[in-house]
Amino acid sequence: MEHIDKVKGIYPPSRRSAPQDRAVSTAVIRRLPRYHRYLGQLLREGKARISSSELSQRMCVTASQIRQDLNCFGGFGQQGYGYHVQYLYDKIGELLGVNEHYSAVFVGLGHLGHSLVSSAMLERRGIRKLAIFEKDPALVGQTVAGLPVLPAEEAETWCRRHKVDLAVLAVPREQAQPMAEMLACAGVRGIWNFSDTELDLHIDGMEIENMHLSDALLGLCYRLRTSKGQASDKGREEDK
Amino acid sequence: MEHIDKVKGIYPPSRRSAPQDRAVSTAVIRRLPRYHRYLGQLLREGKARISSSELSQRMCVTASQIRQDLNCFGGFGQQGYGYHVQYLYDKIGELLGVNEHYSAVFVGLGHLGHSLVSSAMLERRGIRKLAIFEKDPALVGQTVAGLPVLPAEEAETWCRRHKVDLAVLAVPREQAQPMAEMLACAGVRGIWNFSDTELDLHIDGMEIENMHLSDALLGLCYRLRTSKGQASDKGREEDK
Numbered sequence: 001m002e003h004i005d006k007v008k009g010i011y012p013p014s015r016r017s018a019p020q021d022r023a024v025s026t027a028v029i030r031r032l033p034r035y036h037r038y039l040g041q042l043l044r045e046g047k048a049r050i051s052s053s054e055l056s057q058r059m060c061v062t063a064s065q066i067r068q069d070l071n072c073f074g075g076f077g078q079q080g081y082g083y084h085v086q087y088l089y090d091k092i093g094e095l096l097g098v099n100e101h102y103s104a105v106f107v108g109l110g111h112l113g114h115s116l117v118s119s120a121m122l123e124r125r126g127i128r129k130l131a132i133f134e135k136d137p138a139l140v141g142q143t144v145a146g147l148p149v150l151p152a153e154e155a156e157t158w159c160r161r162h163k164v165d166l167a168v169l170a171v172p173r174e175q176a177q178p179m180a181e182m183l184a185c186a187g188v189r190g191i192w193n194f195s196d197t198e199l200d201l202h203i204d205g206m207e208i209e210n211m212h213l214s215d216a217l218l219g220l221c222y223r224l225r226t227s228k229g230q231a232s233d234k235g236r237e238e239d240k
Numbered sequence: 241m242e243h244i245d246k247v248k249g250i251y252p253p254s255r256r257s258a259p260q261d262r263a264v265s266t267a268v269i270r271r272l273p274r275y276h277r278y279l280g281q282l283l284r285e286g287k288a289r290i291s292s293s294e295l296s297q298r299m300c301v302t303a304s305q306i307r308q309d310l311n312c313f314g315g316f317g318q319q320g321y322g323y324h325v326q327y328l329y330d331k332i333g334e335l336l337g338v339n340e341h342y343s344a345v346f347v348g349l350g351h352l353g354h355s356l357v358s359s360a361m362l363e364r365r366g367i368r369k370l371a372i373f374e375k376d377p378a379l380v381g382q383t384v385a386g387l388p389v390l391p392a393e394e395a396e397t398w399c400r401r402h403k404v405d406l407a408v409l410a411v412p413r414e415q416a417q418p419m420a421e422m423l424a425c426a427g428v429r430g431i432w433n434f435s436d437t438e439l440d441l442h443i444d445g446m447e448i449e450n451m452h453l454s455d456a457l458l459g460l461c462y463r464l465r466t467s468k469g470q471a472s473d474k475g476r477e478e479d480k
Binding site: 029030032033034036037041095096097098100102110111112114115118119121122124125127165166189190192196197205206207209211212213214215216217218219220221222223224225226227 | 269270272273274276277281335336337338340342350351352354355358359361362364365367405406429430432436437445446447449451452453454455456457458459460461462463464465466467
């Protein structure tokens with residue numbers, strides 16, 4: 001911690017220009033959520049600064065890659081001083097939209113929907129959770145994780161009235177497309193889609209993030225099949 | 241369907257050589273789960289063949305990209321004949337390890353764990369679900385989605401005895417690393433990690449797929465912030 005004052009002195013936000021989006025390449029942008037996650041972890045551990053070599057070891061990225069990436073934020077100190085964790089965390093968060101205070105609703109209260117509703121993931125990224133929409137009348141009227149469960153058919157009117165930015169869609173595959181269209185009509189601009197189907201919504205300014213868990217699973221299976229310790233070499237119990 | 245016999249004639253597996261892994265580039269491999277998903281959807285719709293231009297439209301990929309990718313599988317017909325859906329689906333599945341009949345356990349029966357246990361995603365990819373491990377004694381002894389819920393502390397012995405290939409890890413962040421080490425000791429070779437922390441396991445032949453949902457969420461927030469219809473232009477209800 002001996003250099004912490006100097007470190008702070010290196011990047012006081014007032015003397016540094018704010019990061020310009022156009023100065024940050026798409027490739028760097030794609031890596032930012034991971035930096036944000038690691039920096040958040042460092043903050044939780046009470047670390048005020050970290051060297052690029054230590055961050056490099058933790059993140060399994062080369063120190064030179066880290067220096068290149070974080071230079072975009074005016075967030076690099078002189079050699080030997082390291083990074084100011086809180087400053088970088090805030091700047092990266094700002095660029096990623098953490099401070100935009102987006103509002104979100106959830107659609108679908110199956111197990112996956114329930115786990116997303118219950119998670120602190122959204123609040124931690126500055127997103128306000130407003131309500132849950134669900135088809136099952138047995139669930140409508142309940143309060144889950146402090147949020148009202150409203151009838152799915154009211155989603156459009158409700159989201160329009162409350163200017164909802166973001167919807168977390170966790171409905172069965174066949175319900176995903178009509179619900180997404182309804183949300184788009186209501187002015188929702190972002191859909192985080194867990195419905196294992198790609199949405200066909202080509203609307204200007206509409207952003208969709210499809211979460212295909214099964215694609216990741218197949219990627220893992222491929223690596224299992226092609227990695228050294230082949231399962232077939234193991235002489236499985238059930239094959240005996 | 242008029243050319244279906246000819247189409248079939250173009251790629252009878254017996255007359256075509258099996259796809260060679262070394263002939264398929266990493267970039268193609270990364271795209272394969274998505275092809276597999278779309279071809280599965282076509283099969284559910286009862287489609288026996290599809291032209292590259294139709295597949296291209298559906299997948300929002302250029303037809304030439306599709307032709308290039310699928311050529312690796314001997315799965316392309318003459319122009320005008322299209323692809324044999326079942327053949328391609330099977331070949332891609334084979335390459336991805338769908339036919340390896342991997343065995344899997346689940347660790348953690350929170351909402352997310354529960355939703356993964358209940359999903360048909362694993363069976364559909366040929367993976368056999370064996371058991372669930374959970375710390376909470378109130379849940380141990382129950383049967384969830386047809387699987388026994390066993391005490392977490394028995395995971396190592398049990399997985400070793402049953403030669404488990406794959407574990408789906410959905411435990412709180414602080415439990416993830418010790419549990420992953422225990423599973424690795426038990427010979428589990430693949431971990432599908434939903435614990436929002438990166439595992440530090442550098443073991444030869446061990447494959448880890450980290451599912452960082454929050455990274456995807458932040459990516460979506462970034463796109464929301466930088467896309468045309470900025471939320472700040474909307475005049476939000478709460479700003480009035």
